Amino acid sequence: MKKYRRIFVVVLDSLGAGAMDDAAQYGDAGTDTLGHISASVERFTIPNLQKLGLANLHPLKQVAPVEHPLARYTTLREASCAKDTMTGHWEMMGLRTTVPFKTFTDTGFPPELIAELERQTGHKCIGNKSASGTVILDELGEEEIATGHMIVYTSADSVLQICGNEETFDLQELYRCCEIARKITMRDEWKVGRVIARPYVGKKRGEFVRTSNRHDYAVKPTGRTALNVLKDAGFDVISIGKINDIFVGEGITEAQKSKSSVHGMEQTIAMTQRDFTGLCFVNLVDFDALWGHRRNPVGYAQEIERFDKKLGELLPLLRKEDLLILTADHGNDPTHTGTDHTRERVPFLAHSPSMQEGRRLKEKPTFAVIGASVLDNFDLTMPENTIGTSILPELI
Structure with missing residues (x-):
């Protein structure tokens, strides 16, 4: 019987x-997103993460460990040869990249590539560089509005x-155009x-604002x-935020978009009032x-504090037959050079x-223990050609 x-x-x-043991190979030696955030600010108020045991898991300058943490906690290593959103989430559910x-x-x-994109869309491409989305709008938004040209850019991620x-x-x-x-970008x-549609509103530099109508066109899971x-066995698989985009709808029974991380937590809190059986993936x-x-x-740091407040609303609503797992998909140390993700272990609470x-x-060798444990809970087994071993007995 499932727990x-x-x-x-x-x-x-x-x-x-x-940092992972191989972080230097990715240019990420010495990175530590959580630790360096804590070291960079004077105040860091996260009482709910504290009582779960975050400071027991990872030393924090302002936050003391607690004697009786509420969570089972450890770190997970990434088995995939990557440090991006898609591979991190895919690995959680069993795929090693x-x-x-x-x-x-x-x-x-x-x-x-640009020439082919222009030919097929009928729009001239401007930009074509790595840039912040808000900066490139200030630089090229007025030109795009005046000419009908198309702003194309990338970042440190694998995105167009x-x-x-x-x-x-x-x-x-x-x-x-994004479709x-x-x-075009399926060629090896x-x-x-991901290809990402980045819609915005506004008429002139300094007034441009990106809207929540963003849409991600990801490669399908391998x-x-x-x-x-889970879906094939008749269980609910509810996605909140960009989970549905990351998996291109594969295995999802219901998808909810989020306007922000705070909104995503509000949607998660609302899900505690729903009578479902299965997984809510956020x-x-x-x-x-x-x-x-x-x-x-x-x-x-302030974003983590906002999350912690919403976590404080969520925790009292959990039932005895509920399990909450908090984790991450990679690092992105805001004190590191460049703008790329960083090759790090991730927390697991x-x-x-x-x-x-x-x-x-004990530290686990792959993010895939998450998916394996979820399936084990519902008396299901991982599909062929996946990785991950259940740690459900350690979570009961």
Whole structure:
């Protein structure tokens, strides 16, 4: 008989907990997202994460360990040869990635790719470089509005992003162009993990604001995951945030978009009032998108504090047959050089009101223990060609 009826897996996107042993190979030696955020600010008020045991797991300058933590806690190593959103989430559900997706951070996209994109969309491409989304809007938004050209840019991630003004470019036209870009970038030499539509509003520099109508066009998972098994067995698989985009709908029974990480937590809190059986899988992207990539440790710390307040609302609503898992998909140390993700271990905190006590667990060799444990809870097994061994007995 299954132990838990509802499992909530909440991904604090990019909240790494210290460099992996091979971090130097990725240019990330000495990185520590959580530790360096704590070291960068004077105040760090996270009472709910504290009582779960976050400071027991990872030393924090302002936050003391607690004598009786509520969670079972450890760190997870990444088995995949990568440090990005898609591979991190895919690994949680059993897929190990051995060849990272392409990035075009230093050079922009090849002229041949841009020419093909222009030919098929009918729009001239401007930009074609690595940039902050807000900065490139101030630089090129007025030109895009005046000419109908298309702003194309990338970042430190494996992404091709296209901006379009909702009032002049048209949202559906933006989506059409992104669908074309997705097909073009399926070629091995151009394959990026995601094409992202970045709609915005405003008429002039300094007034441009990106809207919540963002849409991600990701590569489909390379095989069946724990999500497929859950769905096929008749269980609920509810995604909140960009989970549905990351898995391209594979194994998802219900998808909810989020306007922000705070909104994502409000949606998760609302799910505690729903009578479902299965998994609620949540991604909170603002840690990464707003603060990690922009190398802002103060903003990142404040985002964690906002999360902690919502966590304080969530915890009393959990039932004895609920399991809450907090984790991350990679690091993004806001004190590190550049703007890229960082190759780090990730935290793992598991809590249920039915747990007798919290304690430290031995570090695990892969994120995939999450998906394997979820399936084990519902008497299911991982699909072929996946990794991950259940640690459910340690979570009861």
